[in-house]
Amino acid sequence: xxxxxxxxxxxxxxxxxxxxxxxxxxxxxxxxxxxxxxxxxxxxxxxxxxxxxxxxxxxxxxxxxxxxxxxxxxxxxxxxxxxxxxxxxxxxxxxxxxxxxxxxxxxxxxxxxxxxxxxxxxxxxxxxxxxxxxxxxxxxxxxxxxxxxxxxxxxxxxxxxxxxxxxxxxxxxxxxxxxxxxxxxxxxxxxxxxxxxxxxxxxxxxxxxxxxxxxxxxxxxxxxxxxxxxxxxxxxxxxxxxxxxxxxxxxxxxxxxxxxxxxxxxxxxxxxxxxxxxxxxxxxxxxxxxxxxxxxxxxxxxxxxxxxxxxxxxxxxxxxxxxxxxxxxxxxxxxxxxxxxxxxxxxxxxxxxxxxxxxxxxxxxxxxxxxxxxxxxxxxxxxxxxxxxxxxxxxxxxxxxxxxxxxxxxxxxxxxxxxxxxxxxxxxxxxxxxxxxxxxxxxxx
Amino acid sequence: xxxxxxxxxxxxxxxxxxxxxxxxxxxxxxxxxxxxxxxxxxxxxxxxxxxxxxxxxxxxxxxxxxxxxxxxxxxxxxxxxxxxxxxxxxxxxxxxxxxxxxxxxxxxxxxxxxxxxxxxxxxxxxxxxxxxxxxxxxxxxxxxxxxxxxxxxxxxxxxxxxxxxxxxxxxxxxxxxxxxxxxxxxxxxxxxxxxxxxxxxxxxxxxxxxxxxxxxxxxxxxxxxxxxxxxxxxxxxxxxxxxxxxxxxxxxxxxxxxxxxxxxxxxxxxxxxxxxxxxxxxxxxxxxxxxxxxxxxxxxxxxxxxxxxxxxxxxxxxxxxxxxxxxxxxxxxxxxxxxxxxxxxxxxxxxxxxxxxxxxxxxxxxxxxxxxxxxxxxxxxxxxxxxxxxxxxxxxxxxxxxxxxxxxxxxxxxxxxxxxxx
Ligand SMILES: Cc1cc2nc3c(=O)[nH]c(=O)nc-3n(C[C@H](O)[C@H](O)[C@H](O)COP(=O)(O)OP(=O)(O)OC[C@H]3O[C@@H](n4cnc5c(N)ncnc54)[C@H](O)[C@@H]3O)c2cc1C
Ligand SMILES: Cc1cc2nc3c(=O)[nH]c(=O)nc-3n(C[C@H](O)[C@H](O)[C@H](O)COP(=O)(O)O)c2cc1C
Ligand code: SF4
Numbered sequence: 001x002x003x004x005x006x007x008x009x010x011x012x013x014x015x016x017x018x019x020x021x022x023x024x025x026x027x028x029x030x031x032x033x034x035x036x037x038x039x040x041x042x043x044x045x046x047x048x049x050x051x052x053x054x055x056x057x058x059x060x061x062x063x064x065x066x067x068x069x070x071x072x073x074x075x076x077x078x079x080x081x082x083x084x085x086x087x088x089x090x091x092x093x094x095x096x097x098x099x100x101x102x103x104x105x106x107x108x109x110x111x112x113x114x115x116x117x118x119x120x121x122x123x124x125x126x127x128x129x130x131x132x133x134x135x136x137x138x139x140x141x142x143x144x145x146x147x148x149x150x151x152x153x154x155x156x157x158x159x160x161x162x163x164x165x166x167x168x169x170x171x172x173x174x175x176x177x178x179x180x181x182x183x184x185x186x187x188x189x190x191x192x193x194x195x196x197x198x199x200x201x202x203x204x205x206x207x208x209x210x211x212x213x214x215x216x217x218x219x220x221x222x223x224x225x226x227x228x229x230x231x232x233x234x235x236x237x238x239x240x241x242x243x244x245x246x247x248x249x250x251x252x253x254x255x256x257x258x259x260x261x262x263x264x265x266x267x268x269x270x271x272x273x274x275x276x277x278x279x280x281x282x283x284x285x286x287x288x289x290x291x292x293x294x295x296x297x298x299x300x301x302x303x304x305x306x307x308x309x310x311x312x313x314x315x316x317x318x319x320x321x322x323x324x325x326x327x328x329x330x331x332x333x334x335x336x337x338x339x340x341x342x343x344x345x346x347x348x349x350x351x352x353x354x355x356x357x358x359x360x361x362x363x364x365x366x367x368x369x370x371x372x373x374x375x376x377x378x379x380x381x382x383x384x385x386x387x388x389x390x391x392x393x394x395x396x397x398x399x400x401x402x403x404x405x406x407x408x409x410x411x412x413x414x415x416x417x418x419x420x421x422x423x424x425x426x427x428x429x430x431x432x433x434x435x436x437x438x439x440x441x442x443x444x445x
Numbered sequence: 446x447x448x449x450x451x452x453x454x455x456x457x458x459x460x461x462x463x464x465x466x467x468x469x470x471x472x473x474x475x476x477x478x479x480x481x482x483x484x485x486x487x488x489x490x491x492x493x494x495x496x497x498x499x500x501x502x503x504x505x506x507x508x509x510x511x512x513x514x515x516x517x518x519x520x521x522x523x524x525x526x527x528x529x530x531x532x533x534x535x536x537x538x539x540x541x542x543x544x545x546x547x548x549x550x551x552x553x554x555x556x557x558x559x560x561x562x563x564x565x566x567x568x569x570x571x572x573x574x575x576x577x578x579x580x581x582x583x584x585x586x587x588x589x590x591x592x593x594x595x596x597x598x599x600x601x602x603x604x605x606x607x608x609x610x611x612x613x614x615x616x617x618x619x620x621x622x623x624x625x626x627x628x629x630x631x632x633x634x635x636x637x638x639x640x641x642x643x644x645x646x647x648x649x650x651x652x653x654x655x656x657x658x659x660x661x662x663x664x665x666x667x668x669x670x671x672x673x674x675x676x677x678x679x680x681x682x683x684x685x686x687x688x689x690x691x692x693x694x695x696x697x698x699x700x701x702x703x704x705x706x707x708x709x710x711x712x713x714x715x716x717x718x719x720x721x722x723x724x725x726x727x728x729x730x731x732x733x734x735x736x737x738x739x740x741x742x743x744x745x746x747x748x749x750x751x752x753x754x755x756x757x758x759x760x761x762x763x764x765x766x767x768x769x770x771x772x773x774x775x776x777x778x779x780x781x782x783x784x785x786x787x788x789x790x791x792x793x794x795x796x797x798x799x800x801x802x803x804x805x806x807x808x809x810x811x812x813x814x815x816x817x818x819x820x821x822x823x824x825x826x827x828x829x830x831x832x833x834x835x836x837x838x839x840x841x842x843x844x845x846x847x848x849x850x851x852x853x854x855x856x857x858x859x860x861x862x863x864x865x866x867x
Contacts, residue, residue, distance in 0.1 A: 057733065057736065066740055072740070
C-alpha cells in the first residue's frame with residue numbers, strides 16, 4: 001500500500017544518488033554477528049536504548065532462526081524499530097554501551113542486526129499488533145512525526161480512536177523529510193508510516209495546521225485528550241544582513257527539498273555550512289554526496305566543542321569535508337543578487353571576536369544549520385501548558401500541566417533523536433490511556 | 446495460533462517445555478519464576494535423603510570461542526530438607542494448577558519409595574520421575590545409574606513405584622548403556638507410564654595442565670561427572686529415536702539433552718518426545734530462553750500448517766531407518782556457488798586430507814572446482830564451508846533404480862559403481 005501522501009518516486013528525488021552508509025547485512029553476516037552477542041543479563045545496551053528494546057533477546061532470536069520473533073521483540077518496545085535501526089546514533093546509544101567495549105573487542109552491531117530483523121518483517125509482511133477493543137474515546141495528535149505516530153499506534157492498541165493533524169502534505173515528520181539519505185531515504189520512512197497506520201483507526205489529516213486551520217479550543221472540543229508532537233520550527237537565522245540573498249538557505253529546508261524532490265546544484269563550486277551540530281554535519285556530507293566540489297563547515301566553537309557526534313564528523317572528514325573552527329559569520333558578499341562569499345571573524349577562547357581577523361570565504365551556497373526555532377509559543381494562550389524558552393515542559397509521563405494535554409518528541413525534549421520521540425510518544429500514550437480509563441476526558445467537561 | 450498444550454504420559458502442561466530435574470528446578474521460588482517466564486512444567490530437583498555437595502561442582506568445554514558447548518557436573522540430588530521441598534511443591538501447585546509439576550525421586554528401600562511417593566502425591570505432584578540416571582556419586586551408593594544400568598533392578602523398583610503411585614510415573618533413563626532399548630522395555634515391564642531421557646553421560650571434562658588434576662577440582666582431587674549441554678544432543682536424539690521406533694515399546698517419551706533453542710526442541714518432538722526438558726541452557730542463560738522456545742515452535746507450526754503438537758510428535762520416526770535399508774544408488778555431488786565463495790579453500794583441504802581428493806584449486810581464481818566424477822557426496826566440504834548456502838549437495842540422476850544393501854544381498858539388486866575409490 002502506498003499512501004497518497006508519500007514522497008515522489010525515487011528517480012525524481014535528488015536523494016536517490018546516495019548509497020547506504022551502513023549497508024544491510026546478508027544472512028551470513030547477521031548470523032555471525034548475532035552469535036557473537038553475549039546475551040547479557042540486565043544488559044547495558046537495553047538501558048542505553050531510550051525505548052528499552054530487549055536487545056539481547058532480539059539478537060538471540062536471530063541466532064536461533066526466529067527472525068519473526070526477533071522483529072516482534074523490537075516492535076513491542078519501539079514501533080519505529082525499522083527506521084531507528086538505520087537512523088539511531090547507535091555509537092552513542094546501545095552500541096556505545098555494549099560490554100564488549102570494556103573488553104577491547106568490537107561491540108555488537110546492534111543497529112545492523114535490528115535492521116536485519118525489521119527489514120525481514122517488512123519484506124515478509126508479518127503483522128504483530130491489533131487494535132484494542134473500542135473504548136469510545138478519541139485522542140487528537142498534533143504533528144505526524146515519530147512522536148505522534150508512536151503515541152497513536154500505542155493508543156490504538158489500547159482501543160482509543162486517533163486523529164493526527166499534520167500541516168505538511170507528507171506524513172512522518174523529520175524521519176521522512178530530515179534524516180540523511182545515506183541512513184534512510186524518504187520512501188522507506190513513508191513505508192514505515194504506512195506500516196504503522198496499518199493497525200487501522202488512525203485518521204491522518206494532512207494540510208491541517210493546528211493553531212491556524214483548527215484552533216486549540218476546537219481541538220479540545222473534538223477529542224478526549226491531546227498529544228502535542230509538533231516538533232521544532234524552521235531553521236534559526238543568523239540575524240546578519242544579506243541572509244535573504246539567493247543561495248542562502250536553512251539547512252533543514254534544503255534537506256527537505258532534496259529528500260522530497262530534485263535540486264539544482266549545477267553551478268555550485270564551494271558550499272559553506274554554518275553550524276557545528278548534527279544537522280550541520282549531515283548537510284556537509286549531503287552536499288559532498290550531491291556533488292559539490294568543496295564543502296566547508298564554519299563553526300564558532302572548537303572541534304572538541306562541537307555538539308555534533310564525533311563519529312559523524314569523522315565520517316564527514318573521510319569524505320573530504322573541511323572546517324573552520326572558532327569562526328563566526330558577520331556578513332554576506334553578494335554578486336549579481338546571489339551570495340558570493342561569507343564574511344567571518346575568528347573568535348578567541350571566550351568566543352569574542354579577535355580584532356583584525358575579519359576575512360572572506362568565497363562561496364556560492366550557504367546553508368544555515370545553527371538550530372531550529374521552538375514552536376512552544378503557539379501554546380502561549382493555552383492555560384496550564386508550561387513553557388520554557390519555547391519548549392513544552394512535561395513530566396516523565398509527558399503531562400504538560402494542562403489536564404488531558406500531553407506532549408513528547410522534539411517539542412518537549414528540545415530536539416533529540418527519532419528514538420527519543422518514539423519513546424516519549426509511547427510513554428505518553430500509556431499515561432493518556434490511564435487518564436482516560438480513570439474516567440477523565442476533555443469532551444463534555 | 447497453534448495449540449502448544451501437551452499430554453506426556455498423562456501429565457498435562459500448557460506447552461511442552463519443562464525444566465529438567467536440576468538446579469533450575471531446585472526450589473519453589475525458582476519454579477514459580479520459571480512458570481511466570483513461560484515454562485509449561487518442571488521436574489523438581491531429585492528428592493531423596495538430602496545429601497552434602499562438594500565445591501566446585503561444574504566444568505565446561507569451550508570450543509573456538511564458544512563458551513560451554515558441553516557441560517558437566519558432580520553434584521548430587523537435593524540438599525534441602527524434604528519437608529521444605531514438599532511444602533514448596535504444595536504452594537507451587539496451588540498457585541499454578543495448570544502447569545506440570547513432576548517430582549523426581551531417588552531413594553533406596555521399598556519402604557522409602559513408598560513413603561516418599563505418598564508425600565510427593567500428597568503435596569500435589571502431577572507425576573513422578575524416577576531418577577535411575579545419575580552417573581556420579583549416587584550410583585556408588587547403589588542408586589541412580591546403578592539402577593538404570595540393570596534392567597531387572599530397574600523393572601523391580603519401577604513396579605514398586607507404580608504400585609504406590611496414583612499419578613503417572615516416568616522413568617528417567619541413563620545414557621550410560623550400550624543399547625537403550627532393553628532399559629526402556631524394563632521400565633515398561635515395570636509398569637511405567639512413560640520414560641524421560643537422557644540423564645547425563647559419564648565424563649571427565651578436562652585436566653588442569655599445571656596441577657595434573659582433572660576438572661572440576663575438589664581440593665586437589667576430582668571424579669567423573671555427568672556430561673550434558675549442547676554437545677550431547679545427538680546422543681540424546683538417537684536414544685529418544687531408538688525407543689520411539691521400537692515397536693514393542695510404545696510409551697510416551699519426555700526428551701532431554703542439549704536443548705538450547707526451539708529448533709533443538711522441535712527435533713526432539715519430531716523424534717517422538719511429547720515434552721522436552723531443559724537444564725544446561727537454562728543454567729547458562731536463564732528462564733528467559735523459553736520465550737524463544739515458545740515463539741519459535743509457534744512460528745514453525747504456523748509455517749508447516751500444524752495446529753496441534755500431536756501432528757508433529759514422532760513425524761521423523763518413520764524416516765529413522767536401518768543402514769541396511771538406505772538406498773545405495775542415491776548419489777549426490779557437491780556444487781560450489783562461485784558467487785558466494787569467499788576463497789578460503791577450507792573445502793580443498795578437507796576433501797584432500799579428510800575425504801576423497803576431488804576438490805581442486807584452479808588457476809587465476811580462489812574458487813576451487815569439484816571433480817564430480819570423483820565426488821562421493823560425503824558432505825564434508827559443505828560442513829567446513831563458512832558461508833551459508835555456498836556449497837550445495839545436489840542429487841545426481843545416475844539411471845540406477847533404488848537398491849539397499851539388504852535388497853542387494855537378499856534380492857541381488859544392482860548397485861551403482863563405487864566412486865572415489867583409487
Ligand atoms: C536534518 C536532521 C537530521 C536528523 N537526523 C536524525 C538521525 O539521523 N537520527 C535520529 O534519530 N534523529 C535525527 N534527527 C532528529 C529527528 O528527526 C527528530 O528528533 C524526530 O523526528 C522528532 O520527532 P517529532 O515527532 O518530535 O517531530 P517531527 O519529526 O519534527 O514531526 C513534527 C511534525 O509536526 C508537524 N507540525 C508542526 N507544527 C504543526 C502544527 N501546528 N499543526 C500540525 N502539524 C504540525 C510538522 O510538519 C512535522 O511533520 C534529525 C533531525 C534533523 C533536523
Ligand atoms: C548441575 C546438574 C544437576 C543435575 N541434577 C539432576 C538431578 O538431581 N536429577 C536428575 O534426574 N537429573 C539431574 N541432572 C540431569 C539433567 O536433568 C538433564 O537430564 C541433563 O543435564 C541433560 O539435559 P541438558 O543437556 O539440557 O542439561 C543434572 C544436571 C546438571 C547439569
Ligand atoms: S554461580 Fe553463584 S553459587 Fe556458583 S560459584 Fe558463582 S556466585 Fe557462587
